[in-house]
Amino acid sequence: MNWADYGSYIEIYPPKEFNFEECLTFLGRSNQEVLHQMKGKSIVKLIKVDESLILCKIGYINHSIKVEFLISTPSGPSRQKVGEYIWEWFDLEQDVEGFYRAAHQDQILKNLLINMMGYGLYVYRIYLKH
Known part of the structure; x- marks a missing residue:
């Protein structure tokens, strides 16, 4: 922390x-x-x-x-x-930088990130952890 x-x-x-x-x-x-x-x-x-x-x-x-x-x-x-x-x-330990880089290469996640930037930790959980 x-x-x-x-x-x-x-x-x-x-x-x-x-x-x-x-x-x-x-x-x-x-x-x-x-x-x-x-x-x-x-x-x-x-x-x-x-x-x-x-x-x-x-x-x-x-x-x-x-x-x-x-x-x-x-x-x-x-x-x-x-x-x-x-x-x-707030799940601040989660390293989302790699997720953001990968998501910008994906057409669906890229648009989602543009609209939901800052929810990144939640988006990360939804798409990659579950």
Whole structure:
């Protein structure tokens, strides 16, 4: 995980192909979602770490995912676990660069990528992992 801990918040540095706006669109497709709430250009999510519940505001600033802790600042290890959870949630470990190169050679995937750039991690899962 590529991240920085600033105490009262953390920043997660996703791969260059990551598109937070597209994730907001995907995650905001239903106003009946109970696992997170959309607040403007941010996501508010309650994350369980060990026995604690940590309320987070997840936004995107200057090519980084900024995670603010809304009620209290968790311990250093808990902040790291929140970062790891979000890293996994957005599947940021996945190397999609090779997929993008291959998809640009395929007529069907090429058009899909043009329309869905930023959903790349989801497209990767749908077409290559399942």
